[in-house]
Every structure is written in structure tokens, then in C-alpha cells.
Amino acid sequence: MHAITLAPSLLAGDHANLAASARVVSDHGLSWLHLDLMDGHFVPNLTFGPETLAALRRAGSKLFFDTHLMLSEPHRYVEAFAKAGANLISIHIEPSYDHAATLARIRQLGCQNGLVLNPDTPASAIEPHLSAVDLILVMTVQPGFGGQAFRRDMLPKLRQIDAWRRERSLTFRLEVDGGVDLATGPECRAAGADTFVAGTSFFRAPDKPAFIAAVNRW
Numbered sequence: 638m639h640a641i642t643l644a645p646s647l648l649a650g651d652h653a654n655l656a657a658s659a660r661v662v663s664d665h666g667l668s669w670l671h672l673d674l675m676d677g678h679f680v681p682n683l684t685f686g687p688e689t690l691a692a693l694r695r696a697g698s699k700l701f702f703d704t705h706l707m708l709s710e711p712h713r714y715v716e717a718f719a720k721a722g723a724n725l726i727s728i729h730i731e732p733s734y735d736h737a738a739t740l741a742r743i744r745q746l747g748c749q750n751g752l753v754l755n756p757d758t759p760a761s762a763i764e765p766h767l768s769a770v771d772l773i774l775v776m777t778v779q780p781g782f783g784g785q786a787f788r789r790d791m792l793p794k795l796r797q798i799d800a801w802r803r804e805r806s807l808t809f810r811l812e813v814d815g816g817v818d819l820a821t822g823p824e825c826r827a828a829g830a831d832t833f834v835a836g837t838s839f840f841r842a843p844d845k846p847a848f849i850a851a852v853n854r855w
Contacts, residue, residue, distance in 0.1 A: 639810055639831035643852050644669035644703045646814070648684060648783050649836030655689065656696035658840070663700055665845050670700040671814070671834045673780075674718070679709040679732060680781040687714070690721035701725070703834075705753065705814070707780050708732075712739040719746035727751030727774050730762050740769050751812070755780060756788055760797045770809050772832065773798055777825070778815030783836045787816025792828045799829025819851050826855040 647670055650658025662670050675684045690702060704723040708714060711728040712735065718726055726743045730736060730752055743750040751772035752763050756779055763773060775795055778785035791813075799811055813825045814834035822833055833852065842848035 638829070641826070641853055641855060642669055642810070642832045643667055643839070643849060644671040644812070644832060644834050645839040646671040646673060646783065646834050646836030648673045649840040655685075656693060656698070659693055659696070659698045659700060661840070661845075663698065665849060667849065668701050669703050669832075670698070671703045671705060671836075672723075674704065674706050674708065675781065676708045679729065680707045682781045687717040687721035690718060690723060694722040703727070703812075703832075705751075705774065707753075710734060712742070715739060715743050715748075716746060719743070719748050723748055725749040725751055725772060727753050727772060729753045729755070730766075731755055731758055736766060737769065740766065751810075754794075756791060760794045760801075763798075764801065767798075767801055767805065767807055767809065772810040772812055774812040774814055774834075775830075776815050777813055777817070777821075780815075785816055787818075787821040789821075789824070792824060795825060795828035795830055802829070819848070822852060823855045 645662050675682045677683045701724045703725050705727045726748050740750045749771035752770050753774040755776050777788050777791045810832045811830050812832035813830040817833050817835045818838035
């Protein structure tokens, strides 16, 4: 199992000063930043675009940009996000496009790749691609808005994907996103997750070093 990685979500940061929010993450010794890209079609919200990533890089951010494309046509945008500074680009399994070709293209662009499944999507949907990904992201809320309650009925899905990973000696990361906090995170860790997206719980934590230390004990 991979060592624990905490990836605070910029969605919960200060949208008037995203560079400062990114600095909060790096100043606390973390290396990953999760970026939620929403198009208003695949999910009912709008967030950032490639220029946001590029601006964060120009502002000096050296964080690992864990870039989550919640887009109806993600294959049309992977080049733009790679050029803007993404390190890992995750795409959803639900829209209809060539998933395998897009995953391969992301790697050709020099980025790691990931595949995401929504709460109502069974684990079997991503099983054919497990050997071709660097990360699987299991959504534990319906994507679109931060601050939602964690869905414990997603824990069996995490356990199934982790079992496939171990049975097949694969090395992809298993990430969880949605309602992750100090109460729900340990349950996800026990189910096999090693990478944790925390937005509201991280940015609103009154004692961030204590929060990070608690996560590292999961």
C-alpha cells in the first residue's frame, strides 16, 4: 500500500486569492494540490480552467497538481491542462469517449493519468483499465459542490478496487474524494485508500498541523 498522501482541494480555498490558498498547502509541508475542473454540463457547477493552473505556476507553486476533469468531453482538454502545469490528469469513466486512448494520451503528454467513477457507477466500469492507470479516484459524494456528506455505501467499492489491485500486483494509487475528514478518512484507509482529497475539512481546520498529523496516523 502507498504511503498516505493528503491532497487539499483548492475548491475550498479562497477564490479571490487562489495562489495564497495554494501557499497554505505548501507552507504546511504538503506536496499535492487537488484541482476540481467543472464544466457546468457533466456536473452542475463551474470552476477553473487551464489558465488557473498556469497562473498558479507563474505565482511560483511547485505543488503536484492532481487535476480532476469533471467534463463531458475531457479528451478535448487534456493537452491544455498538461501544458498549463498539471502533473496528474484524471478523467471520468461515465461520458462516452475513447477512455483508453485518452489515458494513453495523458501519459504521452508527460503526465500521470487517473480514472474516476461517480457514486452510482459500479467498480466493474473501470476494471478493464486498471493496468493502464496511475490512480483510481472513487467519488464518495455526487460531484459538483464541496461540503457534502460522506457516503459510507462507497466503502465496499473501495475494498473491491483495492482487492483487484492486490490480486493483480498493480501499483496505482486509490484516491477518495468527498466528505473526507478525521472521522471518515480512517474508514477509507481501512478500505484501501491511500490518497485523500480534503477540501472543507483542511481549509477550515483551526489547527492545520494537528489535522495533518492526524491524517498521517490513519
